[in-house]
Amino acid sequence: MRPSSRWTPYLLVGPAVLFFAFVVGLPLLGTIWMSFTKWSGTNRMRFIGIDNFTRAIHDTVYQRAYLNTFVYIAATLVLEVAVGFALAGLVSIQGKRTLWYRITFFIPVMLPMVVIAVLWSFIYSDDGGLINSFLTGIGRSDLRRVWLGDPGTALLAVSVVSGWIYAGFYMAIFYAALQRVPKSLLEAARLDGASEWDLFFKIKAPLVRGMTEVAVLLCITGAFQSFDLFYVMTKGGPDHATEIITTYLVSTVFVDHEVGYGAALSVIMTVVVVGLGLLYARFRREGDVDVEY
Amino acid sequence: MRRARSFTRWTGVVAVAVASLMLTACGTGSGSGSAASGDSTSSGPFTIRVAMGSTGEAVDGVFTKLKAAYEAKYPGRTVEIVIQENDTYETIGLNNLLTSRNAPDVYFERPGTRLATKVDDGYAADITDAVNGPGFTGRFDPAAYSGMQIDGKTYMVPWSGDVTNVFWYNKAIFTANGLTPPTTWDEFLALCSKLKSAGITPLVDGNKDKWPIGSIASHLAERSLGNDAYVAAIKGEQPMNSAGMVAAFDNLKTLADNGYINKSVNALPDDQATTQFLLGKAAMIGIGSWLVSDQITQAPKLQIGYFNMPTLPGSGDQKSVLGVSTGFVVNANSEHVSAGTDFLALMSAPEATKLFAEAGLTPMTVDPFAGVTADPNTVSLTTLLSSAPTKVTPADNIDVKRADEFYGAAAAVIGGLKSPQEALDAAQKRVDALPKN
Numbered sequence: 001m002r003p004s005s006r007w008t009p010y011l012l013v014g015p016a017v018l019f020f021a022f023v024v025g026l027p028l029l030g031t032i033w034m035s036f037t038k039w040s041g042t043n044r045m046r047f048i049g050i051d052n053f054t055r056a057i058h059d060t061v062y063q064r065a066y067l068n069t070f071v072y073i074a075a076t077l078v079l080e081v082a083v084g085f086a087l088a089g090l091v092s093i094q095g096k097r098t099l100w101y102r103i104t105f106f107i108p109v110m111l112p113m114v115v116i117a118v119l120w121s122f123i124y125s126d127d128g129g130l131i132n133s134f135l136t137g138i139g140r141s142d143l144r145r146v147w148l149g150d151p152g153t154a155l156l157a158v159s160v161v162s163g164w165i166y167a168g169f170y171m172a173i174f175y176a177a178l179q180r181v182p183k184s185l186l187e188a189a190r191l192d193g194a195s196e197w198d199l200f201f202k203i204k205a206p207l208v209r210g211m212t213e214v215a216v217l218l219c220i221t222g223a224f225q226s227f228d229l230f231y232v233m234t235k236g237g238p239d240h241a242t243e244i245i246t247t248y249l250v251s252t253v254f255v256d257h258e259v260g261y262g263a264a265l266s267v268i269m270t271v272v273v274v275g276l277g278l279l280y281a282r283f284r285r286e287g288d289v290d291v292e293y
Numbered sequence: 294m295r296r297a298r299s300f301t302r303w304t305g306v307v308a309v310a311v312a313s314l315m316l317t318a319c320g321t322g323s324g325s326g327s328a329a330s331g332d333s334t335s336s337g338p339f340t341i342r343v344a345m346g347s348t349g350e351a352v353d354g355v356f357t358k359l360k361a362a363y364e365a366k367y368p369g370r371t372v373e374i375v376i377q378e379n380d381t382y383e384t385i386g387l388n389n390l391l392t393s394r395n396a397p398d399v400y401f402e403r404p405g406t407r408l409a410t411k412v413d414d415g416y417a418a419d420i421t422d423a424v425n426g427p428g429f430t431g432r433f434d435p436a437a438y439s440g441m442q443i444d445g446k447t448y449m450v451p452w453s454g455d456v457t458n459v460f461w462y463n464k465a466i467f468t469a470n471g472l473t474p475p476t477t478w479d480e481f482l483a484l485c486s487k488l489k490s491a492g493i494t495p496l497v498d499g500n501k502d503k504w505p506i507g508s509i510a511s512h513l514a515e516r517s518l519g520n521d522a523y524v525a526a527i528k529g530e531q532p533m534n535s536a537g538m539v540a541a542f543d544n545l546k547t548l549a550d551n552g553y554i555n556k557s558v559n560a561l562p563d564d565q566a567t568t569q570f571l572l573g574k575a576a577m578i579g580i581g582s583w584l585v586s587d588q589i590t591q592a593p594k595l596q597i598g599y600f601n602m603p604t605l606p607g608s609g610d611q612k613s614v615l616g617v618s619t620g621f622v623v624n625a626n627s628e629h630v631s632a633g634t635d636f637l638a639l640m641s642a643p644e645a646t647k648l649f650a651e652a653g654l655t656p657m658t659v660d661p662f663a664g665v666t667a668d669p670n671t672v673s674l675t676t677l678l679s680s681a682p683t684k685v686t687p688a689d690n691i692d693v694k695r696a697d698e699f700y701g702a703a704a705a706v707i708g709g710l711k712s713p714q715e716a717l718d719a720a721q722k723r724v725d726a727l728p729k730n
Contacts, residue, residue: 038728041388043414051728058726126557127569149560151710235501238559239705254384256694 034263041259052264062265064240065248066272072159072244073223079163081215084170089200091171092178102175105168113165117232120161124148124233148234151241158233158242162226170215177211178204217280224273245269337369341629341636344375344390345401345621346382348453349586351652358648363639370632391416391624398627399636401452403619404440405690408449411622417448418625420634424450428638437657439684441620449620450637451657453649456582456674457687458508458615464596466493466576474600478544481603485553488576496554497575498707499566506558506707507700508687509579509602510545512615515685517541517607527691527699533724534717537607542713544605545706559708571595582674586653589668599670601677614681617690618657698723 035052039045056062087105091098108116123130124147132144147157181204189199205212227246230236236243236251249269253262343360347353353376360372375397377386382401390397391411402408402417411417423429424438424447433451441449460481462474470491475481485495500506515523518537525531526538548554555561555575563580564587570578571592578584588597604611621640623633639645646658650665655675662672678684688696702716711719 040410040414041385042391042416043410055726055728060723060726124560126555126560127574146557146560149557149708154560234560237501237503237704238708239701239710251697256697257388258694 031263031266034260035267036264037260039260040257041253042257045260048260052261053268055261056264056268061240061243061248062245065243065245068155068240068242069223069244071155072162072226073220075156075159076162076166076219076223077216079159080166081170081212081219083163083167084215085174085205085212087167087171088174088178089204092175092204093196102171105171107168108165109169109172111165113228114232116161116165117229120164121148121233124157149238151238154234154238154241158230161233162229165229166219166222170219173211173215174208177208181207213284217277220276220280221273224269338371339369339629339632340371340373341398341627341632342373342375342395343399343621343636344377344382344387344397346379346386347376348379349653352649352654355645355648355652359636359639359645362644363636366639367632367635372636396624396626398624398629399621399633400624401619402449402622403617403690404449405686406692407690408441408620408622409443412443412448415625416622418623418627418630418633419446419448420450420623420630420637421445421447423631423634423638428635429641432641432658434659434679436679437618440618440686449622450634450641451618451620452640453654454616454618454657454675454678455655456614456616456678458505458512458579458581459599459601459674459677460496460577460579461570461584461597461599462577463570463573463575464598466573467598470576474598475603476600478603478605482547482551482553485548485551489552494555494575496548496577496579497561497566497569498554498558498579499561499563500558500704500707501560501562503697503700503704504687504689505563505566505580506545506703507689507696508581508615510542510699510703511688512602512613512685513541513544513605514538514688515613515615515683516602516605516609516611519607519609520613520683520685523609523685524691527688527695529692529695529724529727532721533695533699533702534714534721538717539713540607542703542706542717545703546713549707549709554707559704567591582655582671585668585671585674589653597670599674610683612681613683613685614678615685615687616678616681617687620657694727695724 034045036047036049037045038048038051087101091101091105126132126144126146126149129147131147135141135143145153147153185203186199189203194202224245226244227250230242230244230247231250234242236247245265249262249265252258252265343356345356356374356376360374363372364370375390387400387402390400402411408417429450437451437454438447438449441447441451466488467473470487470493472484472487475484488495498505498509511523511527514526514537517540518526518535522531522535522537526533526535532538555566555569558566561569566578567580567584567587568591569575570584571588573595584597588595601612601614621637623630623637627633641658643658643660643663646656646661647664649656650662650667653671655661655671661675688699690696698720702711702713702720705711705716705719706713710716
């Protein structure tokens with residue numbers, strides 16, 4: 001069916017394009033423009049060329065923030081995606097009533113992040129915290145740490161909390177995918193003597209590989225967006241041990257009032273995220289045998 | 294099918310990328326470089342907006358009373374009080390307000406670099422004539438305007454003052470252990486040693502936000518280097534990693550190495566450290582005069598005292614006091630500058646001073662506690678600050694960015710992560726990398 005007027009298609013997409021331009025396009029262009037300026041947010045903008053980008057490249061804290069972000073990604077790939085996958089495998093075992101387990105694992109996803117961060121700060125507390133009290137209780141006081149105040153443990157401690165929250169989220173994703181695996185295939189395998197272990201690793205896991213790739217991508221991009229957990233639990237400390245890109249960016253813009261420099265950091269981060277996405281797509285294996293969703 | 298899924302995936306990637314860009318884009322606005330001021334006070338009914346960060350319900354409530362008093366005194370004028378959460382106000386809130394279409398006519402600010410920035414950006418009116426006029430006569434000691442005058446012009450009316458760091462102690466613990474407040478740093482260390490031997494944590498602090506130990510470091514630096522050299526180091530006019538500064542930071546290292554301060558110092562927020570002190574879990578805490586209000590509400594029966602930073606070997610003023618003041622500025626872009634100064638005059642009047650003092654504030658007027666039964670510690674601290682031969686400004690009130698590096702170095706030392714030399718060298722390296730202007 002052909003539109004009655006040549007303008008009809010444009011009129012139909014116009015509102016969406018205008019909305020997109022207003023909420024995404026203009027801020028995007030504005031940020032790129034600001035990244036070439038020196039601006040505090042209240043003074044007159046001054047064009048300074050690529051100075052902000054040159055400074056960012058030599059900014060040791062910014063470099064540290066990337067390193068921490070990549071360590072955090074590595075940790076959460078295990079603590080969120082791998083653990084979520086394992087949980088999904090456990091709760092999808094045939095014949096087991098797992099509804100309550102699924103609900104329990106998913107509950108942290110529904111809790112406000114700030115509340116979780118505050119609660120875990122108490123759990124990690126040096127004085128009367130659950131973990132240190134437990135270690136004392138079992139006679140291992142030598143293992144007590146200031147978990148969030150020790151550069152050697154702080155990033156891992158925050159990553160564990162992240163895993164505690166999102167493992168349930170990935171479990172839900174994988175659980176849904178595993179439910180789509182043809183039952184006939186599984187029954188045939190069982191008749192051939194396959195164990196639950198075999199079913200999971202040799203049939204289910206390969207068939208949900210597409211979903212695994214989505215989960216990995218979500219985990220990586222989610223790590224770049226992380227902020228609240230770090231901000232509430234450590235504020236990037238101690239000694240920048242948990243400084244990630246977003247905490248540094250927010251500190252630069254809203255505490256130091258260096259909006260131009262913050263915009264440059266933001267542009268660089270965007271380029272890195274898009275670059276990683278392109279790399280991910282390039283290395284993604286061809287010929288997937290996905291379950292149809 | 295694969296193409297469709299790939300498109301969906303890329304839409305997600307692009308959305309995340311765009312979201313990150315938007316993070317900084319949300320603060321856009323056009324700054325005003327001009328300080329064009331006007332006054333349409335006589336042009337009929339109008340409203341003035343007064344903006345500030347919250348300093349607690351009691352103090353916020355005083356502004357409601359002042360609004361009523363002002364509107365009664367000046368018929369045809371109304372006041373809109375804009376109170377934001379304090380951190381929000383000081384980071385993003387005030388800047389957004391000033392660049393908005395409905396900018397405040399009067400706003401809370403801190404003297405020093407923050408005020409200087411507002412003057413440079415054209416958001417602070419020259420109110421020299423007004424503060425020398427009848428509305429303010431005799432209400433402030435000239436010294437109260439320290440940091441509020443630039444090039445001989447006054448841009449701020451003083452409001453409140455705080456001693457930013459003293460050592461508060463639990464009187465019961467001191468009495469039980471036969472201790473008295475120390476006067477020298479060596480006595481202080483001996484006292485800490487005795488407390489530690491008795492199984493008591495000598496000093497607790499919560500340095501998660503870096504300013505509590507940063508404040509102590511500021512004071513130590515002044516005592517070691519002298520105020521001019523300390524300020525010059527924070528302003529970037531002298532190196533931050535000088536021998537004198539290292540010597541100042543060695544004192545922090547002593548506290549850390551001997552276990553005189555809580556191990557969790559860098560992981561603990563300041564309010565939780567305060568709670569620990571008020572619960573009697575430590576004998577002392579290094580923090581400002583606002584501890585009094587916490588003690589009154591959280592532990593009214595607890596007997597506490599304080600002592601100023603003990604004397605140290607060094608070329609600084611060994612009787613100096615670390616303190617900050619605050620004040621209110623009239624927006625240079627306001628159409629009602631004189632109406633704004635009228636409001637500030639009302640805020641500085643004896644009646645308002647009494648209300649603020651009753652609300653737990655330390656007003657900077659000449660008679661802060663006249664007719665008020667204030668807490669003895671608060672009165673004593675106010676005297677300490679007003680009579681200080683040298684008032685030391687915390688580093689973050691001098692230069693925010695360099696102070697961040699300075700405070701970071703102090704945190705690294707008190708956390709036992711770096712030696713004073715290493716920490717200050719790292720801070721200096723970061724400071725050197727900052728753009729000059």
